[in-house]
Amino acid sequence: MKKHPQAYLSLPITDIKPFYDVVVIGSGYGGSIAASRLARAGLKVGLLERGKEYQPGDYPDDQVQATKEMQVNMPHKHLGSTTALYEFHVNKDINVFVGCGLGGTSLVNANVCIEPDRRVFADEAWPLEIREDFASFDRGVERARAMLKPERYPEGKNGYPKLPKTEAMKVAAKALNEPFTFAPINVTFENKINHVGVEQHKCDLCGDCVTGCNYGAKNTTLMNYLPDARNHGAEIFTEVAVQHLERINNQWVIYYRLQEAGREKFKAPFLFVRANMVILGAGSLGSTEILLKSKQNGLQLSNLLGHRFTGNGDVLGFGFNNDYEINGVGFGKHKPGEEIEAVGPCIGGIIDMRGKENLEEGYVIEEGVIPGALSGILPGTFITVARLLGKDTDANLKDFAMEKLRKIKTKILGAYEGALKNTLTYLVMSHDDGKGKLSLAHDRIRVDWPAVGKQPIFKIVNDKLKEATKALGGTYVTNPSWSKAMNFDLVTVHPLGGCVMGDKAETGVVNHAGQVYASETGTDLHQGLYVTDGAIIPRSVGVNPLLTISALAERSCEIIAQDYGLTISYDFPAVTPQEKKIKPVGLQFTETMTGYFSTEEKDDFQKGHDAGKNKNSPFTFTLTIVSEDLEKMLNSEQHEAKMAGTVTAPALSPKPLTISEGKFNLFVKDKQDPGKLKMLYQMKLHTVGGHEYFFTGYKEAADDKGFDVWSDTSTLFITVYEGPDSSGPVTGKGILKILPKDFKKQVTTIKALHAADVLESAKAIKDFGLFFSKALYQQYL
Template identity: 55%
Template structure:
């Protein structure tokens, strides 16, 4: 496989862009692509990491390392783990966190809602009166996402047991079966973004990440298209809130997820833009908007309202009379186990009911391979508690027990578990959920949602689908009396819904954020563009509708700003980044600085102390290629972080173009090495400064190793480079407690194994200690 990495090191980020896009899924990825094509300088910021095919978890252990659980009381797991669970009493959510958003871990289904859904008065009048604007942009989205049906019997693709089981369920229910349009590639080809993709291997691991490059996520199309048209992409950037500065520029406040700057109580970093498009998903965008409101951004009271789980229900036909091939490959190689198929391939369509809200779709599913080691015992236990055994003879019951025993002994690729059908249903809940911030954490409130009458109808249909294949129906354990009928959704929508004015929505039909609690005035240049703007449950998988709305939003932005989006295809060769083992640590230094002294560091420190002129920074030092760093005489790494200096600005200042040099030789009579810090500093008010600092490592009288390595002599220039006039001087130091924290932030990046990680850390340690030995010890022998 030859997939190119799209993201760049965070230290490359500049202080201002024409457009900042937050997120990277079907809303944000599309916005980045289209506005880059329109000639705008775009910066895309994603909280999660970048995974290429082959890097997604394939074992239970690897999957557990990527699970994050957000609860009202706190978080368990990594801040930007790939699999993100938001747990609440009424409605919980599963979503993806990575470059590509939830498209990385969804089931790829492109299904258009019933026309009646788009006719509901929940939508703004502009959409209801111009449905062509929706359909035109559905076509644009389909062109990039390239959905198609499973090609049964073509190009060597066999009948799939789980689809055959769905045919039996449909027949038993007296309903029609059909294959769905899914965003999956079934032949080796170059796609419409110039990315070479590979055919689906039927592994069934769509929902833990496609390791074969066959799944048409935004990482395979819109995001490389954005990169090819000049967009900069940064991962590991957690957006906190949005504000506006005195110059009318948008300020995006963020933190670097893996830098651990919170250990030093460092303030958020920031970057400014003329336009900001929030596309962090229904939960992420709503959380950013709620926090922005708390920080002073004026907005509609509808922010957080009209959340919907899209009527999602998960159920199982356990231990059926037919083989299903339920569990994906995981770590198994192609051919070691029978084909499973894409996560979802087919549907029993129960829409077109006299009452729209009674309609639903039942889709097949499967369990991804990385969860294989946990699923057999779990399902056997759950079936005992929450299952409904079919009426059957004694011999049939014995066969069922034997299949269950076989699964428990031989594993999930045999017996009862291998004969289990997963069902995913979408229907219409009442869409009256609410999202709020409590203790600065997002919480979903929706009392009684699982007791709505529609879910009893879903339950009845799933029992019928299971009965047709001779299985034991097992409900989702959360949708039970003992759990007060709580639900979980994989299709969260709403929270920043569209409306004709601020009393009906958080944004208008263009996605522009309303600037008050009433009326139609908007914040110019601030948009929300993702599933959070959808104002009602769609009753089907929402990805193609979210994509069409995002395409429509970009189309209108181009019209409003006099831009032209060139939709023509060009066969680009994607130019990506190559990752090598690196090293990273975060350090805080504190001290005093004075603008009254231009030449003497000690005087600058003393004058700064007398005037109470504090100066401190928290910087993350990163080398993305530690081998080259250690060999290169300049021993160069990058710097990213934040500065606090009230004499420069009352607000924290962010840095760009940060360069760090470790132990470079100084041209002095006494053997001396320097640690250099160079960076541009930017205030929220738009003022630019240039910072140069150095630590002087040399063997003076007495034991001064600690002092030398922890003392930084700083100069600030009033301009953008070292040639600009000197503004002032000072001295910063590392305090003992902060040094102890710094040691805990030291980590190896991009290591392929624990052995390589240890080797990189050892090489760095040897170089560091060897350099100190050369200065302080060697001259005395």
Template identity: 55%
Template sequence: MKKLSKPITELQSEYDFVVVGSGYGGSIAASRMARCGQQVCLLEKGKEFLPGQFPTNLRQAAGEMNFIRGKSPGINRNGLYEFTIGNGINVFKGCGLGGTSLVNANVSIRPEDRVMNDRAWPEAIRDDLESFEEGMKRAWEMLKPNPYPENTNGYPVLKKTEAMRRSAEFMSEPFRLLDINVTFEDKQNHVGIKQAKCTNCGDCVTGCNVGAKNTTAMNYLPDAFNHGADIFTEIHVRYLEKQGDFWRVFFHPVNIGRENFDAPLMFVTAKNVILSAGSLGSTEILLRSAEHGLRLSDRLGKRFTGNGDVLGFGYNNDVPIHGIGLGNRGTDQVAKVGPCITSVIDMRERKQLDSGMTLEEGTVPGPIRGIMAKSLITFSRLVGKDTDRGIGDYLREKWRELKSLVMGPYHGAVDNTQIYLVMTHDDGNGEMELNDGKLSINWRGVGKQEIFHKVNGEILSATKALGGTKIPNPTWNRLMNYDLVTVHPLGGCGMADDASEGVVDHKGQVFSEKTGTALHQGLFVMDGAVIPRPVGTNPLLTISALAERSCKVIAEERGWPLSYEFDPPKIEDQDTSFKGTGVQFTETMRGFFGLGELEDYGVGFEKGKKEKSEFEFTLTIQTEDINDFVKDPDHPAKMVGTMLAPAISPYPMTALRGQFNLFIENPAAPDRKKMAYTAHLKSKEGTDYYFEGFKDVYNDRVIDVWKDTTTLFINLYEGYSSEGKLLGKGKLVIRIADLIRQLKTIKAIHAQNKREGLKAVSTFGRFFAGHVFDTYFRFGS
């Protein structure tokens, strides 16, 4: 499979649509708006992972774990597994190209009719459920859910599924196999991606290394790519501002070194913005936007729900389960573990809607299998409840525990453990707010709600049928104040009929006042944040259906054709991979700029200094292939960043489409070489400028290597090129402190391994040092 994302140096200054986030809502928005013929840019905070690149052991998984709490802004945090620590409830979600679809259990299940008829939804939804049904149909066509194929094509009946049937019979509740977004045959899918069949490895929630899981990276995102969308990763969007008819989307490029210089945020301009950063991310962006003056409903951050999520274990059952994923023991053969979730005991048809629930089995992903034996034994002693008795049973349980400790998690007590995920209906009264610039989740005492005691009882019954020990969520106890963990955060930007009740309307368009129905033109939210109540089951299909519906409504309102036909170019035929290893570094230079000085750089510098007309930039320079960079006589690299020029604009300007050339030789003057910088600048006011700079590397019989390699002569023009009106000249220099920071930012990019990365950086260093020596010592000897 080829990469979908582009390097940040290819970011354009303006788009028809900027989509923030790439989970179900964001991927659908990017696909559908691109199909409408719009110029689409998708910005994702996380990294892009291809099959085979997900963690397979605990060390690798630990490197991708990102715990968010406290007061630090966490602006560079983008680990695949993101844990947000709240007050009363904690949240786990995915962070990568594909969003939480990369690390969820793939379950596509219809919401109950009573849920969608609830008055929490806008009237336009309740009165037109056919449009919601159509949205589900469109999502179903893209995600391709299907049940696990028992006794078909070599797929065995799973022990964990047999155990669930047994539990359902004991509980007198309905059992069925679930529709899951997993491919069970080798094929090229409907958008041109080659997918391998599921190997039953059980590692769905740490990332599918097989490529069988139908994440949005396998369907909607390639579809967006096929229809011309620009996709960028490791872009942390912070807030939005409205500028006339356009939106400015302010962001921080993650881990390229700009934070070392305390550089300002960059921005991209859009006619329309669709926030799809998840319940937490979209809410946080709007909360921060409100701090920057955007008028929004007071309901922002309210009605947060964990979708009634409860995790539990049926530990050390009398029957085998085989619920531990393979991790680095993965196989090309069909294993006995199975996809993360395959079946459900569906208890939603209760007289009272909020008493219903779905109980599903799961698997523990292989990368964390090593901690399971000791953890489960400890929790069973502290909070476990054994469901059967007798000296014989006691001895058999102890023997199975010993086997797990000695032989590992694929044996004994751990191998006989059923994992349960329950979804039900909490009261949806959680709140999110910004606290010292950091998102805070507040919902103290949520775990004490009566519904969770009922859930605990159902898990006990399911475990009793198997003769095991019921272990609740380890944080759900008196000592931990019955805190919960959710993998399905919803709400915060809830749908409603007007701003006094919610944040967005029925299609996700954001209300522009605290009351009434006035809307921000061109601003939408499409993800789990808009859902105004718990769904009571896995919400991905509900989220997808609403996003599909919203995109269709937007297209119809604007008169855009939206085709759902599948006849795209095959992405596998497009070579989007990097050929070699590149090098990247970030540089800050500071000086003065003389507005109106059109002849002399030195005069411009002195004029700017006298008038306190400072000029400063922080630019990131990237070579895509260091070997090509060295061989090319122009030694070209790409460049992106920000520039500050108060004489032009009081706000930081974003520098895009930049070009950097290192040590350009002049045959007519072999003792002179030039470093060239050019970039297009976009001001916050919407004005375009063109920046041009050069360093004159020349041995004039004085050892002035420092001055020559750290002094930049600059021109600034109106418009998009040097053919525009010249506005002034000046000079910039690198300070010692900034040079030290710059050296810390030098690193390899898209290296295949650490050795290749070190080799690329070494090649760049030798190239730079060699040219300095050649200029200042050989010609001067």
């Protein structure tokens, strides 16, 4: 993939500070809104996101790239990278698709920004404050709209044409005798520098919204709330997966692991960061999983945790091989202006069927787009599935012949011609019973919801989609998993619930503001612990939920500000756009060293080691060493990189310590003896209770008698000081070593960062290896 200049938002993991006023977990709508608003309120905010940062141009546009960006959570195992963009949770009754990256699921949704039917909020599942206070919800809606900037497709304006797929939806709406309208979508239709200083390109009608917008037209949180948070001082970190929370000394301790760093190979402990306030915005599955793990670790929570999960009544279907052209497959690797005809935003039009007397019978039908990255597998897949599961709605001899010709054309010419050119995707949101349950199995979140697909609403919706397809003269194809053979399993892209709102702990996990209940009963609350994402929504909302989630998150931030005496400014002052740059190729590896350490010895390393060994005082660290610019590191005199990681030293703390401000110098000349080379380590050490130490260590490469290169490069002489730097009193000394078995593991953790392809990655690793080998050769031979 070609690299190009971008205004990246995330900072290196080595820059995570030991303490923040607020730690926000997750970067979808709930998390990014909290980060933006609380940073605007003047708080020191750190945001932790488990996925990577993708900017326009980084998203997959072909099948090979898309496959690399898929991860699957199955009942007994996980497939793919833990930072892959497209995450599928496979369960017995309902499968869930979510996004994994900076921006959360906003990166891979269809951006529909619509309010629910007001009757949704009359349900007693909502807390009384929500049911009786529409004004605060409405303020949240308007603030979210001001940031997300939804627009309707500007048909006939500024060169935007009529779209075949929306024209087909108009035909279907007329046949169903239901109203059609263009949906408000978070998409930009003009080139501009937006209200938070981000350069955006107008929508090029490629249709690939749900695999990630490569043109910067889609108003994900990466285009607004997240850069706004950065503009106001928030620090954003990616590839950081939060595990659980703990309350210590009236502060929150947030335990996390570094993604794809190899620390698990050494069975290293979790890292942690402390905060006065924690905002969970990791999504319905993510936030619930973190709280379930926190409960396992002793945090008192409501017994409702994990209950009342809903898939928002999602239904997926297809009108295959219609008599109307649709252009319903995204551009993929094709560029605007090439031979592919305009597709449009993923969702442009909506058939709104919510005006039923019974709220639960209402739903919306939206037209979608199949991602172009999948175009290579679509012809065979659709023709086979249509033959097995499809229902032809207009069978006659002439029509049969035309449909057959279109199928042949698709087989020969591919997904952009024939039957697939005439295929319409239906996306439906309705109302299910919300009786799913989230729980942990094999330390991962699972969904249980027996017979969910057999609820009457899903048959009603599928029958209506057949009627719509009949109006278009096509073959109706249900979601392949919604069949008798598959036990009518469902798929949802709108998971809600798990940490639902309630008036007390017996009826909810959080209160109306998203603050977490601190017991199984009553209304006592955890100070400074909130959930602000879709997990708090206690029922299906019957439409795309992003605006509801956003409005509730805005409302929560308003209440937090009031409770803490803060002021949030909602204006948009002029800002200088962030500098765009190409990230240089870096390098990362993880190292474990073990040995002994004594607080009784202040002067001699060997004596400290021996005393520690006699008193059973071990010292172990597992450090991830990161060079964000490998060329600079290798060519500079200090050969400096940064470090993140943990220290286990019972003499200092009964629990593992986390490090900050770690620095590593590779082969620098000894100032006292230029004939020696040293590898230097220094870092601050932090206990979960907030106590601080300072660590220094060195390895010494010297050409002594005999060939002692392994001993020299695997032995570290360490000193620990009281306080934040080396000016404090010495706490103790010791010696650490790399064990051969750990060195073998260490080698497998070496990886290039920000490489464009496999060749650039291999070159970076080779350059590092040559530098290391050359330095040792010159020193010893």
